[in-house]
Amino acid sequence: MKTLVIVSHPEYDNSMTESFLNQCQNDIDSVDFLVLDHLTDNYQFNVEQEQQRLIKYDRILFQFPMYWYSSPALLKKYEDDVFTRRFTYANEDGKLKGKELGIITTIGEPLRNYTVGGSEGFSINELLKPYQALAFKAGMNFIKPFTVDQFAYMTNAQKSKLLVDYRNYLTNDDINSFSSKQRWYFEQLEELKEQLSPEKQTKLAVIIDYLKNNYDQLDEIKWELDLIKKEEDE
Numbered sequence: 434m435k436t437l438v439i440v441s442h443p444e445y446d447n448s449m450t451e452s453f454l455n456q457c458q459n460d461i462d463s464v465d466f467l468v469l470d471h472l473t474d475n476y477q478f479n480v481e482q483e484q485q486r487l488i489k490y491d492r493i494l495f496q497f498p499m500y501w502y503s504s505p506a507l508l509k510k511y512e513d514d515v516f517t518r519r520f521t522y523a524n525e526d527g528k529l530k531g532k533e534l535g536i537i538t539t540i541g542e543p544l545r546n547y548t549v550g551g552s553e554g555f556s557i558n559e560l561l562k563p564y565q566a567l568a569f570k571a572g573m574n575f576i577k578p579f580t581v582d583q584f585a586y587m588t589n590a591q592k593s594k595l596l597v598d599y600r601n602y603l604t605n606d607d608i609n610s611f612s613s614k615q616r617w618y619f620e621q622l623e624e625l626k627e628q629l630s631p632e633k634q635t636k637l638a639v640i641i642d643y644l645k646n647n648y649d650q651l652d653e654i655k656w657e658l659d660l661i662k663k664e665e666d667e
Contacts (some may be wrong), residue, residue, distance in 0.1 A: 434462060434491045434492060434606055435463055435464075435465075435489060435491050435492070436463060436464045436465070436466065436491070436492040436493075436603050437464075437465050437467060437486070437490040437492070437493050437494065437545075438458070438465070438466050438467065438496050438537070438603065439467050439469065439491075439493065439494065439495050440466060440468045440469065440470075440496045440497070440509070440513070441470065441472065441495070441496070441497045441504060441505045441507045441508035441511070441520065442498055442505065443505055443507070443589045444468060444499060445468055445470045445471070448498075449585065450498075450539050450581060450584040450585075451539075451595075452583065453592065453595075454496070454537075454581075454599060455601060456652045457595075457596045457599050458599070458600060458603055460659075461600070461603065461604060463604060464603050464604065465490075467513055468488070469507050469508060470507060472508065474509075475513065476506075476507065476510050478511060478514045479617075480514055480515055480517070481512075483511070483515045483554065484515060484517075484520050484528070487515070487528070487529065488528050490531065490532065490640065491532055491533065492533040492534075492535065492538055492576075492603075493529075493532060493533065493534050493535075494526075494534075494536070494602075494603070495508060495534075495535075495536050495537070495564065495655065496537040496538070497537075497539075498538070498539045498540070498639060499538050499539065499540045499560075501654065502555070502560045503560075506515075507526070512567070515528070516567070516571075521571045521629045522570060522571070523571055523572025526649055527571055527572060529571040529572065529573050530572035530573070531570065531572065531573070532570040532571075532573050532574070533573060533574045533575075533576050534541045534564065534567065534571070534573045534574070534575050534576070535575070535577075535578065535602070536561050536564050536575040536578040536579070536581045537578070537580075537581070537599075538557065538578060538580055538581070538648045539542070539577075539580075539582075539584065540562070540580060540581070540582045540583075541583065542558075542583070543582055543583060544557070544580055546581040547617065552605065557578055557580050557659070558578065561578050566583045575590060576608055576609065577596075577598070577608065577609060581595065581599075582614075590597045601614065604617070604619075607635060
């Protein structure tokens with residue numbers, strides 16, 4: 434699977450969050466970063482070139498800071514110019530049909546504030562509905578948005594978790610599946626093991642086996658719960 438991350442941030446070069454996210458993925462061959470603020474300085478895009486770029490990828494992600502409950506103006510201009518009707522509409526031979534669309538957004542407020550009844554009044558999912566509508570019109574699969582809140586206040590442990598979760602969002606074939614996510618984690622651990630000394634490889638192999646056994650138990654419990662629910666429904 435090939436992933437394109439389209440980034441829009443007026444202060445990209447000075448953003449600690451964007452710098453961190455860029456470093457999180459710069460060793461992944463299947464992921465490409467397109468920083469719109471580096472692509473143009475006059476809000477003009479080569480439409481045909483950008484459309485041909487989008488065709489090459491399976492998963493397209495818009496990454497931006499939340500500006501007044503929406504994206505920065507440059508990303509909106511990119512959408513308006515590049516996502517033409519003939520190129521986009523699924524019922525008119527659009528070229529994006531079957532691809533995935535996802536959103537990565539960064540916010541300064543705690544995520545808990547973005548709820549009905551919270552200080553922001555709306556959830557992130559509600560605010561991002563226009564992107565879900567775009568995906569629907571284009572015949573794309575809209576994947577659950579990925580939100581980074583209050584990066585500046587994160588501990589090292591929280592940043593480590595963010596790194597793993599972000600890489601998972603970029604590269605996991607099915608991010609909504611529990612079993613797919615666990616397979617992805619094991620693949621990452623196996624890749625890490627190959628980079629270690631023989632002694633550390635042995636230790637990590639024991640940890641991986643332990644985790645797999647526990648995940649097998651979780652799968653069995655999930656299967657039993659699904660069976661119980663099915664019997665109740667009948």
